[in-house]
Amino acid sequence: MRTGLLGTGPWAETAHAPALGAHPEVEFAGVWGRRPEAAGALAERYGTRAYEDVDALLADVDAVAIALPPSVQAPLAVRAARAGCHLLLDKPLAADVAEGREVVRAAAEAGVASVVFLTTRFQPEPAAWITEQTAAGGWFTARAEWLGAVFTGDSPFAASPWRREKGALWDVGPHALSVLLPVLGDVERVAAAARGPHDTVHLVLRHTGGATSTLTLSLTAPPAAAGAAVELRGEAGTTVLPLPSEGPVPALARAADALLASARTGRPHPCDAAFGLRVTEILAAAEARLADA
Template sequence: MDEALRVGVVGAGPWAHRVHAPGLHAHPGTRLTAVWARRSDAAKSLAGEHGAEVADSFEELLDSVDAVAFAVPPSVQAELAPRAARAGKHLVLEKPLAADRAGAEEIVEAVTGSGVAALMMLTRRFAPEVQDWLAGLRELGGVQGGTGRWLAGGLLAGDYAASAWRQEDDGALIDAGPHAIDLLDAALGAIEEVHFAHRGDDGLWQLVFGHEGGATSTLTLSLRMPVQPSLVDFAVYGEHGCVPLAGRRTAAHECYARLLDDLLSMASGERADHPCDVHRGLHLQRVLADVLNAR
């Protein structure tokens, strides 16, 4: 693209401060143009750090940008993202796509109908070590199953201890679940069935999935586990043994820069599709719904 893509950030919470705003400001192909949040003081603080304008309304933000990066709860994203897509704005979308399947379907319909580029913030999928792992599994073949653990204490203290939607009973599943489910799904084939789903009183989830082609996987998930550092690991096994997801864990800001590279390619027409587009978000939303129904 000849000029930097003008991007507005919606939301001014921890993730907007830590990743979205600095990432957009630093990337040579994007320009952080405006910030809008329902708390005007938070929007002013975030915009001031990066030389952006503060929009007085969502409509004003849409009028000043080419793309919108969302850093808001799922229900808010489901309300605003279709409006942005129908206004012709490219999208960076948080996971999960919406609060329910109907909301996710509306976003997909708006994106598809408008032809804008839209990518999900499935951060680890943009990490080179994850992409190499997935590529190696496709070449390996003979995969029969896999396992994942995502155990962290993010809801006990720190930035997200006051996040209302994350503190709900299913908050860990809705927040970290899409990341973990996405990795197992990408490694083993599309999840077609939830064989077992249990959430303990302490917020510990135990899940068993059935995948396209017959593979099975297990996932243990909690954001209320007092472990330091967080325990996040994945492995796939089969006729060739066990293949863990190894190597360094690429920092979120580096993954975000790679996401923006791909968004720019899609926005310019150089790339038509992407494994982390809105259709991926809808698939993950369906799996989340199946987990909640199976619990």
């Protein structure tokens, strides 16, 4: 599958480009970015072509991997879908629900496959755990903590304008929801929301299966306190999300595998654009609840 990369930032450099460049069933066909000099440097590093015109890249490839802020990703994903390109998307899908719906609509109308790269869902140990707990059922409640030190530690994403604007809710919230939704069911409502220090938020969710969950999300945790944890309690007792043994590059390669499979079979992946839209809807509902808090 000839695949182009849209984006040249830290995530494109450290995850997308290495994964695309090493994938045996992907031809890394080109790079486009909002900074032409960065696109040229990244393309040269991987022996591919830098495009100045995004539409020229879309015309030359079968699929695109997007590593751009959500407000930039969504309209480009619509453009790519209408050009017949399959979509390997980043989270969150879009900066608001209307933009997310446009992506889903464009992908459906064009008949292209889509996968949203929610890292935990493509790491072997967490993915197997999610499958096992979904099958077990009978969960009473869950606790999820996704605490990053992006703005308090030495992170390459500290200069990200969209993360500073949208905060932990929109950056790490999708990761927490990607674990909870398949196990506990869709979110019926955001029952409560409160702000903590800096960008930290606390949410209480009611799920369609009858369980409730609490989420604590932050990008401004002290580095010594950073980390992610999910705990389930129910009829089977207590269980916790296992730590992954691999980083984002192998996980992104599996997301590319998933996109290839969906494109070949026509069967949607559980983490497709429609799932990304549902996550966006929940984030928007939580944001509205926080505004009223």
